[in-house]
Amino acid sequence: MQLALDASIANVPATERTASELDDMDTLVRTYRPRLLRFVAFSVGDADLAESITQDCFLKAYNARDRFRGDCSISTWLTSIAVNLIRDQQRLQKFRFWRQARATAIDITDAANFLPSPESSPESRLLVKEKAAQVYAALQNLSPNQRSVFLMRFSEELELSEIAAITNIPVNTVKTHLHRALKSVRTQVRAAQTATPDDARNPKPRRRARNQQPTTPPASPESIASHPAGETL
């Protein structure tokens, strides 16, 4: 009898808490907006569009709060709404005849200036900035599904089962997407890291060589030596 009473006490407040949390829009936004904005922004790669989608997401969540069953966390529920909105947006973009240039694309080096670690040295901050930029550049080459799953796992730190529930795909498919995405990202990051010292010596030819087949021979050691400033860059 006591156990049953305890169980009922333990269960009811959780539901009530969830309901009240969804009713209190201010708290909901204050709590979940940064995470949701991060996920949406790095999924679509456009800061303004991400703002708009995040706003829509909260509006949809508020309107559909009565339909929230409480079988997952609010964060997971919000992320699933965001995934659907991003998918709608991508579908819309695909069928749009001309695509607008991303005027408000996220500048990851600018984003790295917001790192709240005053105690870290400038060198370590620079290193963090470089690594983040490499991952962000690698993300651009992933398919939308892979990018979405990658962000959910490594940015939002969601479990595989949660990702499967959000994306509505089996866990094994989630693992496959993650493996491919991770392999691609790691390969690109490794390539960028090995290319970085050469880039520093002679950035322009190397960058051209990465994007397209080299049409001109790389700079000779003599030419590099004739520009001692290039050594210090």
Added chain:
Amino acid sequence: MNSHPDQRATISAELSAGHLTPDQIDDHLIGDLAAAPAAHLLACSLCAERVALARSPLASFQQVSTAWSERHSATLPIPVPSERPSWQRHTAWATATLSMALGFAFINATHQFSILNTPQPAPVASTSTQLTPVQQSLVAPKAPALTETASIAPSPRAARISADNHTLRAIDASLDPSTDSPAALGLLPAAAPNPGPSAPLQD
């Protein structure tokens, strides 16, 4: 996957040494590492270092993206629909409606009152042109008593106005050059209801 022969050799060497392969490192990062490699990872510092090296860019990216989103959420205005309690919203609407209704009622009442109290044309007198200043003051909106009203319900103000009219008439009569004879002035006391104040003017 077409891997380089050197890579394949490295992987086979890792497997023979019991170290984690790149795929197993990926498994660990994904959170799907089997039990045996996980146990090895706990014991092997080299593998732990490799895992940390593989995790480092991801951690940096997470750090930067979190800082960016927190900064944006902190600086940008949050366009949330105002979620006031419904009773507050209803009270505000009721107050506004009541205020507007009272305003309209007041304006309407003022208008009706001014229509009711519109001054009728003053009694025609021979000296109507000279009475203009007094009648204009009667037409003024704040004048509570007019000529007709004063006759129905006499008030001190109406009496004063009538006395002023009488005085003005007396002045006109005294200044009128056609009335030369004092006999003509002798008609005024008979017409005036209050001859008292006009007595000095007759002199």
